[in-house]
Amino acid sequence: MKILEKTKNNMVLSFVVLAYGILFVTMPDKAMAAVGNSMYYVFEMLLIMPVVFILTSVIEAWVPKEVIINGFGEKAGFKGNVFAFLLGSFSAGPIYAAFPVCKMLLKKGASIGNIIIVLSTWAVIKVPMLANEAKFLGPKFMFLRWILTSISIFAMAFIISRFVKTEDMPKEAEEAEEGVNVNQDYCIGCGVCVDICPKVFYLEDKKAHVTDMVIVEPMKVKVRQAAKECPADAIGVSG
Numbered sequence: 001m002k003i004l005e006k007t008k009n010n011m012v013l014s015f016v017v018l019a020y021g022i023l024f025v026t027m028p029d030k031a032m033a034a035v036g037n038s039m040y041y042v043f044e045m046l047l048i049m050p051v052v053f054i055l056t057s058v059i060e061a062w063v064p065k066e067v068i069i070n071g072f073g074e075k076a077g078f079k080g081n082v083f084a085f086l087l088g089s090f091s092a093g094p095i096y097a098a099f100p101v102c103k104m105l106l107k108k109g110a111s112i113g114n115i116i117i118v119l120s121t122w123a124v125i126k127v128p129m130l131a132n133e134a135k136f137l138g139p140k141f142m143f144l145r146w147i148l149t150s151i152s153i154f155a156m157a158f159i160i161s162r163f164v165k166t167e168d169m170p171k172e173a174e175e176a177e178e179g180v181n182v183n184q185d186y187c188i189g190c191g192v193c194v195d196i197c198p199k200v201f202y203l204e205d206k207k208a209h210v211t212d213m214v215i216v217e218p219m220k221v222k223v224r225q226a227a228k229e230c231p232a233d234a235i236g237v238s239g
């Protein structure tokens with residue numbers, strides 16, 4: 001039953017495992033090639049992501065919120081757009097490295113439009129990519145694509161920011177005013193918290209909830225452990 005529940009809660013991972021299983025039985029040579037490719041990306045992530053997380057944490061801790069609001073917030077106007085464009089353009093690393101950076105910027109007051117500009121420039125027109133593009137496809141091609149893509153990015157940022165507001169974004173698990181809470185937007189229903197502290201957490205509709213139980217001191221240790229191990233940072237604990 002537990003395996004079934006875990007499978008249901010991790011549908012994408014289960015599908016990948018199943019696909020690998022079928023591939024190993026039917027086409028083992030292709031399966032080995034797929035494993036090789038997957039390992040390449042796993043190692044790439046292991047090399048890049050720790051650096052990204054450390055940098056993001058340092059910026060989060062040391063750069064005051066006002067600096068981000070002034071530079072990338074709603075009121076920064078065109079100056080904010082330019083900063084966002086430069087940040088994405090002079091970034092390094094794959095696009096998935098941009099997500100923790102953008103999450104941090106958003107949390108500190110960056111506007112949705114500027115987040116879109118950072119993500120888009122990071123993905124398609126960052127400087128190291130342009131240099132390679134000019135080398136392989138010619139400077140004329142690179143320059144024209146850069147101009148047209150840049151215009152599209154600004155247009156996209158303008159349009160999306162009209163439809164998506166900061167209030168629509170998932171919130172970080174905030175410190176609960178008292179006791180424990182689970183941010184339903186962030187919870188992925190993995191069940192880790194329930195395994196660690198079943199007296200306080202339970203799963204319903206693929207989301208963790210908190211029981212009415214009064215949390216006394218020995219249990220707080222378990223609750224804090226659950227908050228620490230929650231892969232989605234969805235648990236807030238106070239006291």
Ligand code: SF4
Nearest residue numbers: 187188190191193230
């Ligand atoms: S709160 Fe965290 S640990 Fe608990 S089910 Fe949700 S994502 Fe998993």
